[in-house]
Amino acid sequence: xxxxxxxxxxxxxxxxxxxxxxxxxxxxxxxxxxxxxxxxxxxxxxxxxxxxxxxxxxxxxxxxxxxxxxxxxxxxxxxxxxxxxxxxxxxxxxxxxxxxxxxxxxxxxxxxxxxxxxxxxxxxxxxxxxxxxxxxxxxxxxxxxxxxxxxxxxxxxxxxxxxxxxxxxxxxxxxxxxxxxxxxxxxxxxxxxxxxxxxxxxxxxxxxxxxxxxxxxxxxxxxxxxxxxxxxxxxxxxxxxxxxxxxxxxxxxxxxxxxxxxxxxxxxxxxxxxxxxxxxxxxxxxxxxxxxxxxxxxxxxxxxxxxxxxxxxxxxxxxxxxxxxxxxxxxxxxxxxxxxxxxxxxxxxxxxxxxxxxxxxxxxxxxxxxxxxxxxxxxxxxxxxxxxxxxxxxxx
Numbered sequence: 001x002x003x004x005x006x007x008x009x010x011x012x013x014x015x016x017x018x019x020x021x022x023x024x025x026x027x028x029x030x031x032x033x034x035x036x037x038x039x040x041x042x043x044x045x046x047x048x049x050x051x052x053x054x055x056x057x058x059x060x061x062x063x064x065x066x067x068x069x070x071x072x073x074x075x076x077x078x079x080x081x082x083x084x085x086x087x088x089x090x091x092x093x094x095x096x097x098x099x100x101x102x103x104x105x106x107x108x109x110x111x112x113x114x115x116x117x118x119x120x121x122x123x124x125x126x127x128x129x130x131x132x133x134x135x136x137x138x139x140x141x142x143x144x145x146x147x148x149x150x151x152x153x154x155x156x157x158x159x160x161x162x163x164x165x166x167x168x169x170x171x172x173x174x175x176x177x178x179x180x181x182x183x184x185x186x187x188x189x190x191x192x193x194x195x196x197x198x199x200x201x202x203x204x205x206x207x208x209x210x211x212x213x214x215x216x217x218x219x220x221x222x223x224x225x226x227x228x229x230x231x232x233x234x235x236x237x238x239x240x241x242x243x244x245x246x247x248x249x250x251x252x253x254x255x256x257x258x259x260x261x262x263x264x265x266x267x268x269x270x271x272x273x274x275x276x277x278x279x280x281x282x283x284x285x286x287x288x289x290x291x292x293x294x295x296x297x298x299x300x301x302x303x304x305x306x307x308x309x310x311x312x313x314x315x316x317x318x319x320x321x322x323x324x325x326x327x328x329x330x331x332x333x334x335x336x337x338x339x340x341x342x343x344x345x346x347x348x349x350x351x352x353x354x355x356x357x358x359x360x361x362x363x364x365x366x367x368x369x370x371x372x373x374x375x376x377x378x379x380x381x382x383x384x385x386x387x388x389x390x391x392x393x394x395x396x
Contacts, residue, residue, distance in 0.1 A: 004063065005377050006038040008096075008106035008127070012071065012088045012116050015043040015052035018260065020209075020292045021112070021134075024184060026056045031185075031366035033061035037373065040099075040106055042067040042092055057264065067095060089119050096124065108156065108376055114144065117151045128156035128376055133165055133179070135288050136172055149173045157376050159369065162311040165288035180372045183315065185365035186295035186357060193271030193301050197347045201226075201340045204253075205273040205302075207234040207266055208293050210244065213286050215279030215307065217247060221329035224249035226336055232256045232273070234266060270300035274346060275339050280307045282326040287311065301354035303346035305335045315360075320353060 009032075011025050030053065033039055039061075043052065045068035053060040060066065069091040071084055099105040109124070111117040112132040120129055131151055138144035152158065152169055158179045160166035166179035195203065210216050216233070223231060231253050233244070241257045248255060261269070270276065276297035280286040286309055294315065297304050306312055306321040324335035339346040358364070 004036055004038045005373060006040065006106045007373060008040045008042060008109040010092065010109060010111045010116060010120065011043045012085050012113055013044055014046050016046060016049065016055035023056060023263065024292060026053055026058065027185070027187070027362045028365060029064060030058050030061055031362040032369060033064050034363065035366050035370050037370060038063045040065045040067050042069055044069065044071050044088065069095065085116060085119065089123060093123055107380065108373065114148050114151055117155065118147045121151065121154050128380065130157045130159060130372060130376065131155040132159040133169060134161055135165065135285055136169060152177060157372050159372060161290035162288055162314055164311040164314065168288065180368065182365055182368040183290040183360060184292045184295060185360050185362045186292065186299045188299050188357065188361055189267060189271060195272060195274050195301065197274055197343045200274040200343045200346055201229045203272055203274040204229055204231045204277065204336065205234065205269060206231065206277045210236045210240040213281050213284040215281045215326070216244065218281065218327060218329045218332055219277055219279045220244055220247045222333035222336070223253035223255055224251065225330060225333035226253040227251060229253040229340065230256070232258060232269065234258055234261055234269060270296060270302060273300065273302050275305060275336065276302035277305045278307060279332055280309060280326060282309060295357060295360045298353040298360065299357040301350040303339050303349040304353065305332065305339065320349060
């Protein structure tokens with residue numbers, strides 16, 4: 001019996017981590033394992049936590065091997081608390097060599113960090129790499145241009161979270177690579193939510209971080225035109241919440257800041273929410289984003305108020321969101337008002353989105369990625385056995 005394909009998934013950051021990317025990594029790895037792929041998850045461990053899956057409410061699959069690798073200096077210099085990806089890569093190389101001697105090494109690798117991907121292509125040229133792009137890292141950091149271009153050119157296969165990002169990468173680097181388009185995803189709620197659509201104006205929510213490109217400042221400004229509404233803001237730290245409080249208009253919607261919540265607690269809030277807001281500004285990361293929160297909103301059956309950005313139009317059509325002009329607080333308020341004044345439309349929208357969310361589950365994401373993995377494995381076999389057929393619709 002043939003061994004299952006073994007994939008090395010490399011994440012050179014601590015797990016668990018209170019970032020959307022860490023949630024995506026854990027859920028993606030779990031979903032790929034559920035489809036039969038054997039995975040080595042190389043990551044930076046957190047003291048006192050042996051299973052990073054447990055912190056996301058998941059069980060570490062039996063076909064996932066945890067490969068914790070420190071970025072710090074070895075004893076007796078560990079007290080210096082120096083962190084370096086070079087140390088991480090060095091330890092990864094030692095681990096790969098040991099596995100190769102045992103005949104149990106991975107057939108290919110997967111990475112989403114451009115500097116890590118570049119280092120892996122240099123250090124482990126015989127290990128085919130699948131690179132998952134989430135933005136153009138060298139736009140704000142031109143010194144990375146040659147490095148990032150090399151990753152796009154030399155990776156065995158490429159994944160992008162949106163078509164807009166794939167097109168932008170090819171334009172920016174003057175290339176013509178094929179990308180598999182694999183957006184972010186979500187878990188479906190175990191039970192349907194309980195929403196009181198007669199109180200729609202009192203059940204409005206934003207969930208996410210407070211980075212400028214997220215547009216939370218525009219949401220706060222929009223509250224002046226929504227005096228009968230109540231908006232719950234989930235996320236941020238004490239400093240960020242304090243700053244937003246200073247921006248609240250003298251009158252308008254009642255805004256409640258609840259701070260950071262666990263994924264389960266966010267799900268409970270979304271189950272009650274009638275309207276969920278995604279206020280991203282144009283430009284920056286928003287030009288390429290595939291927001292986890294959008295898919296969580298959809299799965300919860302919320303009607304959504306969404307910035308009119310091309311990458312978000314890749315997911316939602318004209319009638320599946322209340323669209324507004326990015327960066328325009330009054331337009332945002334108008335989009336909220338359009339749903340508050342028409343609860344039947346909002347309810348129908350939420351019901352439609354809850355069905356559409358089935359196309360954006362972690363299992364659906366894993367299926368798309370598994371296609372990329374299988375095509376690359378087939379290419380490897382073809383390289384050693386030219387008679388082996390390779391699928392024609394592969395990425396890369």
